[in-house]
Amino acid sequence: MSEIAKQAVVLVSGGLDSxxxxxxxxxxxxxxxxxxxxxxxxxxxxxxAARAVSAALGAVDHRVVTLDLTAAxxxxxxxxxxxxxxxxxxxxxxxPVTYVPARNTIFLSxxxxxxxxxxxxxxxxxxxxxxxxxxxxxxxxxxxxxxxLANLATAAAVEDKGRFTIHAPLIDLTKGQIIRxxxxxxxxxxxxxxxxxxxxxxxxxxxxxSCRLRRAGFEQxxxxxxxxxx
Amino acid sequence: MSEIAKQAVVLVSGGLDSxxxxxxxxxxxxxxxxxxxxxxxxxxxxxxAARAVSAALGAVDHRVVTLDLTAAxxxxxxxxxxxxxxxxxxxxxxxPVTYVPARNTIFLSxxxxxxxxxxxxxxxxxxxxxxxxxxxxxxxxxxxxxxxLANLATAAAVEDKGRFTIHAPLIDLTKGQIIRxxxxxxxxxxxxxxxxxxxxxxxxxxxxxSCRLRRAGFEQxxxxxxxxxx
Numbered sequence: 504m505s506e507i508a509k510q511a512v513v514l515v516s517g518g519l520d521s522x523x524x525x526x527x528x529x530x531x532x533x534x535x536x537x538x539x540x541x542x543x544x545x546x547x548x549x550x551x552a553a554r555a556v557s558a559a560l561g562a563v564d565h566r567v568v569t570l571d572l573t574a575a576x577x578x579x580x581x582x583x584x585x586x587x588x589x590x591x592x593x594x595x596x597x598x599p600v601t602y603v604p605a606r607n608t609i610f611l612s613x614x615x616x617x618x619x620x621x622x623x624x625x626x627x628x629x630x631x632x633x634x635x636x637x638x639x640x641x642x643x644x645x646x647x648x649x650x651x652l653a654n655l656a657t658a659a660a661v662e663d664k665g666r667f668t669i670h671a672p673l674i675d676l677t678k679g680q681i682i683r684x685x686x687x688x689x690x691x692x693x694x695x696x697x698x699x700x701x702x703x704x705x706x707x708x709x710x711x712x713s714c715r716l717r718r719a720g721f722e723q724x725x726x727x728x729x730x731x732x733x
Numbered sequence: 734m735s736e737i738a739k740q741a742v743v744l745v746s747g748g749l750d751s752x753x754x755x756x757x758x759x760x761x762x763x764x765x766x767x768x769x770x771x772x773x774x775x776x777x778x779x780x781x782a783a784r785a786v787s788a789a790l791g792a793v794d795h796r797v798v799t800l801d802l803t804a805a806x807x808x809x810x811x812x813x814x815x816x817x818x819x820x821x822x823x824x825x826x827x828x829p830v831t832y833v834p835a836r837n838t839i840f841l842s843x844x845x846x847x848x849x850x851x852x853x854x855x856x857x858x859x860x861x862x863x864x865x866x867x868x869x870x871x872x873x874x875x876x877x878x879x880x881x882l883a884n885l886a887t888a889a890a891v892e893d894k895g896r897f898t899i900h901a902p903l904i905d906l907t908k909g910q911i912i913r914x915x916x917x918x919x920x921x922x923x924x925x926x927x928x929x930x931x932x933x934x935x936x937x938x939x940x941x942x943s944c945r946l947r948r949a950g951f952e953q954x955x956x957x958x959x960x961x962x963x
Contacts, residue, residue, distance in 0.1 A: 566804040567804055568801075568802060568804045569801060569804070570800075571798075571799060572798060572843065572846065572847075574796040574797055574798045574799070604845075604846040604847075604849035604850055604887065604888070605842055605843075605845040605846030605849060605886055605887060606846070607886070608842040608845060608846070608882065608883075608886045609839070609842040609843055609846060611842075612835055612838040612839040612841075612842040613802065613835070613839055615834075615835040615838060616802065616834040616835030616836070616838070616839060617802075617834075619834035619835060620834055638888075639885065639886060639887060639888055639890070639891040640885075640886045640887075642885070644885050645882070645885045645886055648878070648881050648882040648885050648886075649882055651878050651881075651882075652838065652875070652878040652879055652881075652882050653838075655869065655870075655872070655874050655875045655878050656835055656837070656838045656869060656870045656875055656878075657834065657835060657869060657870075658834070658868075658869055660869070661869040
């Protein structure tokens with residue numbers, strides 16, 4: 504191959520959305536630098552899943568940034584990082600207790616710095632505004648505002664070496680559509696992990712918002728969910 | 734006092750700009766949560782200075798977030814974090830080697846998460862677009878874009894609890910004006926630290942861009958710089 508692949512940074516959490524996003528970026532021909540965060544999330548099986556997914560989908564590399572924000576309020580009080588019970592009654596109205604303050608803003612900012620370092624102008628994030636939990640930083644207006652910021656914030660953009668694009672290819676898809684897309688691109692969803700409250704052996708609870716959205720998605724897609732539920 | 738002070742998060746580096754910014758925020762009546770970052774900068778005297786400045790100016794507290802981005806390219810190759818020589822020949826054209834990829838974006842993002850946690854809607858940053866080193870993330874357009882992002886990114890903004898304001902009160906001031914402002918607000922500049930390349934005992938080099946800007950500023954202001962030069 505004489506053509507040099509364009510570089511991209513892809514945020515990979517280990518969940519099914521980011522796995523599908525990585526597959527889309529790979530299909531589009533990008534050399535993908537997978538980036539995950541260890542921010543004290545309770546569901547650390549995610550990071551193992553992120554590694555497995557990145558390897559299986561042919562990422563150039565996979566990096567994990569440890570983000571200890573204890574000094575700055577520890578990402579606030581979220582059921583994903585604290586000893587607050589993860590809700591199991593299904594999605595309610597408003598923003599849920601699993602919301603982590605400014606999380607996607609922080610993740611995208613670090614991805615932006617990493618992109619400058621590896622010479623990438625494309626950043627992929629698997630946010631979704633349809634079957635999602637109501638987080639403000641998953642909406643199209645947020646992604647557009649971050650893209651605008653990226654093109655003002657960086658030496659690469661200012662020196663006119665290129666223009667940053669924040670890709671959110673799942674943003675308008677239903678969970679069922681995401682799963683069908685991923686299957687068509689060869690994603691092995693048995694490697695992914697979605698549960699906010701897994702048991703010690705990694706089995707999913709089946710009851711948290713994330714499990715509920717995942718199960719409904721597989722039902723919509725008409726295929727069996729390969730992960731193990733307890 | 735019957736009135737409850739409004740909370741603010743203030744980015745405090747230990748340099749003279751952020752010390753002046755903290756004094757301005759205090760004068761405006763804010764209860765100030767000072768926030769610093771340990772990102773492996775070579776000039777670690779900054780963090781000691783940040784602590785001293787925060788205490789002297791009556792911040793509510795001072796937190797230091799350790800940010801190890803080694804896994805994501807370690808903030809790139811910058812003379813502030815790597816073993817690249819800090820330039821001493823005076824400001825040149827373009828963006829200097831002391832540029833750190835996406836630094837202010839990352840710092841403001843974490844400040845935004847912290848602001849949500851402490852219930853602040855005001856974030857202060859001491860960037861300056863006049864006597865500065867040519868960093869893209871010190872310009873008014875960058876600050877405006879981040880403020881817009883903040884009001885899309887957060888539960889606090891979406892739930893209409895308030896509107897985030899990013900204050901950059903120094904952005905249009907010369908270094909001499911900044912120093913005169915600070916002196917009128919009682920800032921003790923002997924506590925601040927500006928040098929990119931201090932000697933082991935903390936003495937400033939007097940030759941790096943940051944020292945040059947500082948010295949020129951004290952000359953403009955017509956007052957003696959209280960820091961020690963080697």
